[in-house]
Amino acid sequence: MSYRPRVLTAATAAGAVVLLSLTGCAASGSAPGADSGPVTLQFWHEMSGPAATELDALVSQFNSQEDGKITVESSFQGSYADAQTKYTAAVQSGTTPDVLMMNDISTGFMVDSKKTVPLSTFTAGDPSFSLDSFPPVVSAYYADGSGGLAAMPFAVSQPVLYLSRDLVTRAGLDPEAPPQTLAEVASWAEKIHAATGASGLTMNMSDSWMIEQMTAAGGEEFCTPDNGRGSDRVTGLELTSPSQVTFMRQLQTLFQDGTMLNPGTDNSAMVSAFASGKVGMMLTSTGAYTAADPNKTASKVAAFPSTAESDEAGVVVGGNALWISGEGHSDAQQRAAYAFVSFLHSAEVQAAWSSATGYLASNTEAASTSTGIASLADPNVKAMADQLASTPASDAAAGCRTGAFPSLRSTVIGAFTQVAEGADVTSTMADAEEKAADQIAAYNTAAG
Amino acid sequence: MARPRSARARVRSALLYTWLVVAVVVVCFPLYYIFEGALTPTAWLDEGLEGLLPIHLTLDNVIRATQVIPLGHQFLNSLIVTLVQTFFQIAIGIASAYALVFCGLRGTRALFLLILSSMMVPGETILIANYLTISSWRLIDTLPAVFLPFLASALSIFLFRQAFLSFPGELREAAVLDGAGHVRFIRSMLLPIVQPTLISVTLVSATAAWNGFFWPLLVTNSPENRTVQVGIAQLSSAEAADVGVVLAGAAMVTLPVLVLVLLAQRFLAGGITAGALK
Numbered sequence: 001m002s003y004r005p006r007v008l009t010a011a012t013a014a015g016a017v018v019l020l021s022l023t024g025c026a027a028s029g030s031a032p033g034a035d036s037g038p039v040t041l042q043f044w045h046e047m048s049g050p051a052a053t054e055l056d057a058l059v060s061q062f063n064s065q066e067d068g069k070i071t072v073e074s075s076f077q078g079s080y081a082d083a084q085t086k087y088t089a090a091v092q093s094g095t096t097p098d099v100l101m102m103n104d105i106s107t108g109f110m111v112d113s114k115k116t117v118p119l120s121t122f123t124a125g126d127p128s129f130s131l132d133s134f135p136p137v138v139s140a141y142y143a144d145g146s147g148g149l150a151a152m153p154f155a156v157s158q159p160v161l162y163l164s165r166d167l168v169t170r171a172g173l174d175p176e177a178p179p180q181t182l183a184e185v186a187s188w189a190e191k192i193h194a195a196t197g198a199s200g201l202t203m204n205m206s207d208s209w210m211i212e213q214m215t216a217a218g219g220e221e222f223c224t225p226d227n228g229r230g231s232d233r234v235t236g237l238e239l240t241s242p243s244q245v246t247f248m249r250q251l252q253t254l255f256q257d258g259t260m261l262n263p264g265t266d267n268s269a270m271v272s273a274f275a276s277g278k279v280g281m282m283l284t285s286t287g288a289y290t291a292a293d294p295n296k297t298a299s300k301v302a303a304f305p306s307t308a309e310s311d312e313a314g315v316v317v318g319g320n321a322l323w324i325s326g327e328g329h330s331d332a333q334q335r336a337a338y339a340f341v342s343f344l345h346s347a348e349v350q351a352a353w354s355s356a357t358g359y360l361a362s363n364t365e366a367a368s369t370s371t372g373i374a375s376l377a378d379p380n381v382k383a384m385a386d387q388l389a390s391t392p393a394s395d396a397a398a399g400c401r402t403g404a405f406p407s408l409r410s411t412v413i414g415a416f417t418q419v420a421e422g423a424d425v426t427s428t429m430a431d432a433e434e435k436a437a438d439q440i441a442a443y444n445t446a447a448g
Numbered sequence: 449m450a451r452p453r454s455a456r457a458r459v460r461s462a463l464l465y466t467w468l469v470v471a472v473v474v475v476c477f478p479l480y481y482i483f484e485g486a487l488t489p490t491a492w493l494d495e496g497l498e499g500l501l502p503i504h505l506t507l508d509n510v511i512r513a514t515q516v517i518p519l520g521h522q523f524l525n526s527l528i529v530t531l532v533q534t535f536f537q538i539a540i541g542i543a544s545a546y547a548l549v550f551c552g553l554r555g556t557r558a559l560f561l562l563i564l565s566s567m568m569v570p571g572e573t574i575l576i577a578n579y580l581t582i583s584s585w586r587l588i589d590t591l592p593a594v595f596l597p598f599l600a601s602a603l604s605i606f607l608f609r610q611a612f613l614s615f616p617g618e619l620r621e622a623a624v625l626d627g628a629g630h631v632r633f634i635r636s637m638l639l640p641i642v643q644p645t646l647i648s649v650t651l652v653s654a655t656a657a658w659n660g661f662f663w664p665l666l667v668t669n670s671p672e673n674r675t676v677q678v679g680i681a682q683l684s685s686a687e688a689a690d691v692g693v694v695l696a697g698a699a700m701v702t703l704p705v706l707v708l709v710l711l712a713q714r715f716l717a718g719g720i721t722a723g724a725l726k
Contacts, residue, residue, distance in 0.1 A: 042669065044669075048681065048682045048683065048684055049682075049683065049684060049690060050690070052516070052682050053516060073669075073670070075669040075670065075671075076671075076678075076681075076682045077665065078662075078665045078678075078681060082662065082665060082666075085575070085576075085666070086579075086665070086666050088576065089575070089576045089579040089580065089583075089666065090583075092576065092580055093579065093580050093583035093584065093588075094583075095583055095588055268691075294491075
């Protein structure tokens with residue numbers, strides 16, 4: 001298969017960044033600082049299902065609390081990819097929203113496009129703000145160059161290991177002593193499959209997310225150099241390190257002997273399979289908890305298995321963050337936007353958000369609120385929160401940052417799907433490294 | 449002699465019917481699932497086979513879907529968009545095709561090729577340009593923004609042209625001799641004869657207008673200006689999907705199209721191949 005289309009995709013994404021940085025100059029600078037008048041904010045989000053209902057409730061709560069001084073109008077914008085297209089168009093026509101929710105892997109794109117004001121600009125003058133209110137790996141993920149944050153982290157998730165108590169027990173294993181390394185997970189999966197006939201293990205295969213996580217869980221960097229966290233920007237992917245080759249071979253064996261269920265691109269089918277007792281263990285997002293185990297008693301949640309011994313090892317956070325628009329938005333609007341995102345970060349709001357959606361609280365103090373205490377009474381939720389709190393803020397666990405990321409994911413999962421079907425690990429992934437390097441180079445050239 | 453032949457015929461018709469039954473199941477099962485699922489609680493849907501039996505029917509999903517989004521209002525928006533967009537696509541399609549075929553203008557072949565070539569431009573490439581135009585007219589987040597770029601359709605011009613070409617020239621000459629003007633001729637002679645094309649183009653246009661998703665999402669922000677397709681997108685979520693509510697939304701948007709297509713289906717297939725026959 002030719003990789004031209006993928007290079008094209010990357011070039012298009014990069015082109016969008018260039019357009020973003022070239023246009024918008026016509027937009028009126030700061031409107032008169034109407035400090036006294038009421039401010040209306042446009043807020044674009046991509047939450048759907050129960051999360052959308054909860055988010056709307058939080059927005060209403062903010063609006064009534066501000067009593068007309070600030071009114072937030074929230075608006076659903078489809079998938080993150082849809083929203084990115086719309087945002088690009090909005091930048092060119094000067095109709096950007098005051099606050100934009102954008103997903104984890106678009107962080108590089110948002111930083112490169114320079115159309116938003118770094119959160120650190122506002123937090124620098126806000127004595128009530130504390131970087132310590134975030135779990136270390138969360139603030140590392142959204143860090144800007146200055147030591148502050150580029151955007152306000154909002155919905156935070158991490159991958160965890162879900163175990164079906166029933167299937168695990170039937171295989172003669174103890175769910176209270178869950179496996180801690182991927183090798184142990186593999187051997188549990190074989191035992192569950194042999195004893196019960198059900199699939200032993202499943203994981204997300206719709207994009208390369210799991211491969212990124214297993215890389216980080218061995219303390220390795222997915223992108224070179226330094227996951228894009230140093231002074232140089234990302235030029236390539238690392239897919240063939242010894243620990244990566246080892247875990248991919250382990251997974252390949254499980255797929256090949258029928259122990260592991262490959263859900264393809266359908267994540268909700270994977271979660272339903274686990275919920276209905278057809279799979280013994282599942283590696284997926286904390287956000288899947290309510291769907292995977294509606295009664296919260298059929299499963300045991302454990303920390304994501306490690307793939308190699310390392311102090312740097314930990315899993316990368318997913319989810320989304322809130323970006324505040326600069327150009328074309330008055331000082332009053334920007335300040336109001338900062339008030340809104342600060343509200344969404346407050347301990348009470350994060351506790352409510354987390355308990356309603358299954359996302360993890362991005363504010364460490366959420367655990368001491370009454371809602372937080374009630375949620376954490378569930379040992380599974382506690383296990384998720386503990387994993388987040390103990391993840392080191394290493395470059396490996398902070399995860400890769402490049403504006404080319406969205407297009408890279410399909411390259412990597414395409415290669416890994418071949419591996420799952422029996423292709424040679426080293427050569428297939430080396431090919432993917434080459435394709436990815438082309439995509440990143442195309443993005444970097446266009447982004448300037 | 450007769451016996452083996454009839455046995456063979458019987459086997460053949462049995463195979464044919466088996467194949468037809470399989471085809472019907474493949475085509476109808478998703479529709480069945482949407483409507484059955486819309487009326488079955490999610491807890492049963494997650495049970496697998498049992499969830500496929502219509503034995504736990506309730507309107508609960510439908511009610512919850514309407515609580516999340518202003519479905520009634522969005523249905524009205526979709527209806528307005530579909531009516532306006534279809535009306536203009538038909539009117540402009542008939543007028544343009546008439547000019548191309550009957551008016552003896554020069555350069556119609558080149559003009560027709562130009563119109564056809566516009567069908568070959570992928571919609572995604574002009575998306576942002578269209579957005580900027582709509583935005584410069586200050587129409588973002590209004591209902592007209594949803595249908596304005598689609599008032600003329602090259603496909604409907606093409607289909608009408610192909611239908612008009614088969615209209616006998618003598619008949620038109622006779623009509624003109626009798627003093628019929630353009631409008632009179634179109635209304636009284638042309639349209640009754642190309643009625644199958646008219647109906648199928650209407651169906652194709654209306655279905656496309658009703659099913660539009662990305663453009664309406666792009667140019668609208670407030671729930672009250674959105675179409676129902678955009679509205680129901682907010683019901684589904686990748687990780688915490690409430691399948692029943694999602695299916696309830698899907699059933700509600702599918703139903704009008706389904707009824708329309710069932711009413712006019714015999715014209716639909718005829719119209720699509722009309723151009724090919726010519």
